[in-house]
Structures are given as structure tokens and as C-alpha cells.
Amino acid sequence: EVQLVESGGGTVQVGGSLNVSCVAHGSSGFAFKSALMKWVRQGPGKELEWVAGISDGGGYTAYADSVRGRFTVSRDNAQNTVYLQLNDVRTEDTATYYCAKGRSIFDTSFDTRGQGVQVTVSS
Numbered sequence: 001e002v003q004l005v006e007s008g009g010g011t012v013q014v015g016g017s018l019n020v021s022c023v024a025h026g027s028s029g030f031a032f033k034s035a036l037m038k039w040v041r042q043g044p045g046k047e048l049e050w051v052a053g054i055s056d057g058g059g060y061t062a063y064a065d066s067v068r069g070r071f072t073v074s075r076d077n078a079q080n081t082v083y084l085q086l087n088d089v090r091t092e093d094t095a096t097y098y099c100a101k102g103r104s105i106f107d108t109s110f111d112t113r114g115q116g117v118q119v120t121v122s123s
Contacts, residue, residue: 002026002035002112004099009117017087020117022099023078033057033077036105040085041095049104052084052096053105062106066092089121 008020015095017089020039026033038053052073061073072085097117100110 002030002101004101004114006097006099006114006117009097009119011120012086012089013121014088014089014091014121014123016121018089018119019086020084020119021081021095022084022114024082024101026080030040032080034098035101036103037073037075037082038100038102038105038110039073039097040100040108041093041097041112041119043092043095046095049095050106050108050110054082055105060105066103072094089119091121093119093123094121095119104121 004022005026006022012018034056039051040048041051042048051067054061054073054075058075068089075082097119098113100113102110
């Protein structure tokens, strides 16, 4: 069984920056270094939206058009952690952000998802 625990959310002003992280806790046999990871978000009254994904080794990343150039996804396999750096945030980035593990890094599907962390962008 794998558990994903996010942290680092909060309130930030428009144009500001924030970093959220996600630590994976797994039973023996779970290899984080082999897991495809992603970030998804759900804003108030909106559907779940794919934000970014990262390959198992971290060498490949992908971003939604809405965040490309502003957000950066990274991972540290030695620490079982995946990060999302949010820069130049906008009010429309207000959402609950979830890290997730799944078969693809490009969509909202997942087999495990964290409890989420709230990011609020104030104007």
C-alpha cells in the first residue's frame, strides 16, 4: 500500500511563488523510483484538472498549457518526494492540489492520490 502526503500549501499573492511537496510512504516492495507521478488540481466549482507530470527517473516532464512556463515539477527519488514549484501565480491557480501516482503522467487518472493541499491566490 502506498500513501501520498502533500504539504506546503497556503495563501500567496498574485505574482508570488509557492512550493508544494509530496512524500510517498510505501510498504516493502514499493519502489518510488519506478512510479510515474503527477500533480492534479481542483478549483472551486471546477472539475479535476491535470497540471503536470514527471517520469520515473525525472528526466521527462510535461505541463498543462495553463501552467507551462510558470510551474516546475521535480522529484527526489532518494527522498521519495515529488515537488511542484508554483511561480507567477494567478487567481485561477486557486485550487486543492493533489499529487498522484498512475499509469500515465499526462492525465487525471490515478491509482493513488494524496489528501490534497490548498493553494489560495489572493489579488
